[in-house]
Amino acid sequence: MALGIYIHVPFCLGKCSYCDFVSYRWVHDKVDAYLEALAKETRMRSKELSGNNRQVESLYIGGGTPTCLKREEILFVVKNCSFHFDLLPGAEISLEANPGTVSMEKLEFLYSNGINRLSIGAQACQEWLLKLLGRKHSFEDVQDAVRSARKAGFKNISIDLIFGTPGQTTGDWNESLQRVIELAPEHISAYGLHLAAGTPLNERVSKGELEVLEEEIWLEMYEEAIEVLAAAGFEHYEISNFALPGRQCRHNLLYWRNLPYLGLGPAAFSYLNNRRFGNEKSLEKYIQKINEEKPAEAESETLPQRIRMAETVILGLRLLKGIDLNEFALRFGKRLEEVYPGQIDKFVRLKLIEYDGKNVRLTRKGLAVSNQVFVEFI
């Protein structure tokens, strides 16, 4: 089965106020050492895999802000992968891009060198919200980025939005949705804001400077996204993701179907041969380990079937089409209904999941309280 590869680029021009991912302020001399280590790691990992196992159907370059690298550096990352792995024809090659870091020329260069999907972080269209979120760009920058990408030839563009920010109204949200729809992307991710511990935004909430949005308003926004995007032709295919027909993110689908992937770069996670492992989060340690010719892993666990089944359920239920029961039975040699009889009954009764003998999926009501459902499969 073909692999997905994720590459983590741990640099940003500045940190967003809600972000708890691993990233460093962009400094040029760190970038060289990072790229060198990444190339070594790519080679080391490819050696562990043989023949068919090196086939890659999706490459996802995320971060951080990959587009704060120079265009040649991004190309280096892609070429390095296609050199050591077998990038299948038609593979999805995605790049996360932040408005303000992508010029027309850069985009043309990247597109002509094989990158075929762009994921642009817009988050909101109101300047005050962008500021609150710590974004370093305006909505005009978003519009420019999308127009440039189109001109450069990109036919698969995704835009990220965030809802549920303290102070945001349903009116603000609706405006953001409309203006993003006007940009005619192929894919939209609408993420509910998660206040992660240690982030500046969360600090401000803890101090009482900002007030968390009421659940009811949060829900209203979520429902609004589903309705408005459906009306614009976007299919709701995952809890937070919407796509035009045929434009679902293939890379992310690998995660949700609990299939194997390889992560490269600091803090990247991999799932191969029933083992999930994560690299050192600190760039320094990552580079050091790689330079000592060691795997950059900081944590690893081999998952027993019980956990693999549970993860398959909690990931698969994120997809609107749910879990294919036949596929589950073939994979684990057990029917899902046998493994989780009580849970299925309970949640069907509570109308949080639907079960039709072929698939199990969350209902609309279930989507918003999905953690409450997942927790009982753990």
Add this chain to the structure above:
Amino acid sequence: MGNGQELIRNFSIIAHIDHGKSTLADRLLEYTGALSKREMTDQVLDQMDLERERGITIKAQAVRLNYRARDGLVYQLNLIDTPGHVDFNYEVSRSLAACEGALLVVDAVQGIEAQTLANAYLAAENDLVLIPVINKIDLPNAEPAAVIKELEEVLGLDASGAVLASAKLGTGVEEVLEQIVLHIPPPGGSESSPARALIFDSHYDPYKGVIAYVRVVDGCFRNGMGISVMSSGKDFEINEVGFFRPAMTPVDELRTGEVGFIAAGIKNLKDTRVGDTITAKGDTASEPLPGYRKATPMVYCGLYPVETGDYGNLQDALQKLQLNDASLIFEPETSIALGFGFRCGFLGLLHMEIVQERIEREYGLNMIITAPSVVYRVTTVHKEEFYIENPAKLPSAGSLEKTEEPFVSAVIMMPKEYIGSVMELCQERRGVFLNMEYLGENRVMITYEIPLSEIIYDFFDHLKSRTRGYASLDYELAGYREGRLVRLDIMVNGEPVDALTCIVHADKAYQRGRQLVEKLRSLMPRQLFDVPIQAAVGNKVIARETIKARRKDVLSKCYGGDITRKRKLLEKQKEGKKRMKQVGNVEIPQEAFMAVLSTTKKE
């Protein structure tokens, strides 16, 4: 008498909480060299971690000191430590029965407090010689003369010879020791009579079995000797006798008047009751020694393991604790909501908290504790009388002729400016005024009869806050009084939850029902559906709240394949659920079952 018996002194230290009893004990140990300075940890006698943390003494401890007095003779002083809290009067009375005298420690600033009085009365009942010690004289606002006057006026003691001490600084310690030697009589009893010893405490040692703490009243006990425990008639052979230094120190024999321990390979916890008499094996002729006023548990609550599989472990823990704590009683009970558990009786709330903490700490068990209740007495229309220790067992009003509840006679001491506020509190708590007495010019002692159920319902918190901490309280059971009492049932999602049932006075039912459902609403997590919480008396719902369904709990983004992190988050969420009890379809957190106790808002 002979063989040094006249050189033995057995004594206790009694005091109100925080008046410095444990510090004085430490100084006595240090002075007599029982422990070197290096070995001294603060409050050596308070061995349990809990005791040291809370700064209180729970278990009676016994330690032997050797003191060379000014007369040149070396005396054997046996110090039996006692608890100071009102809950533990029973332990005090046990300790006192093994002594001939007691140091009455009074804080030079605070003067006599409620437990000073209660303990002094207990000592008097046991015919002990009291030696007043005015402690903390180093404090700038100490008024030893006023305290001496109080002792004379309130307790009728001759306090002219009171020792002025500062246990903290070590002042007056030698004087205390001299007074013990001079004024406390040596133990009576006859070396040549058949051996008899009083068990005043015990603990369980995993290697040696039961270690009985004894006071030898007559004769002598030595290694290898056969003994009988009088009430059970069971025979054992002594493996070891010794005394506490405070470490256990084996000796060949324990002689008349001495205090120490006996280990006889006794494995069954029930074979040695504290208060029992040990004799030589087969001696059926001797009279049992007078035991103690049996401890009557005043407060009951249900203890249930969170994990059903822990039932046996909980039983084991309770049995082991009972060995050290004769006043703890328990029996199995079943709750519809909580499954299998135990109904446990305690001397009071502090006692309950301590047992609960010890089970959690020493046995690592996770428990659900139901709100404490007093013991009600009911008479049915068929003239049958019985006691209700579990509110859920109160029969329906129609089948009862009368319902009675325990009242206590409560003594409260406070500075006079708080009288009004304290009397108001007592009144609110259905108290009946009995007496008021001035202690000197500024302090007042009032006596009320108050339902015990009102006392355990955060009375002390309110008393402290209304008097800025200056009031002290002591109480003893005064008897049962008839009352208009009703059963208040709580229904969660339409199902009565027996573990939340309480018995309240009819006039307060509405208010309590209201507070309770509000409190429960605030304590219970939102579920996946609306959950009504109702309070009902009989078939009538008197209060209702609704916990709105949880409608949002979602993690939007699944970061770059770090599914482990997401799973761990869910695992944590699941752990949280584990600490809740599934009642019907609803998850109820542990603390909700105690909610009945703390519904009043703190003033």
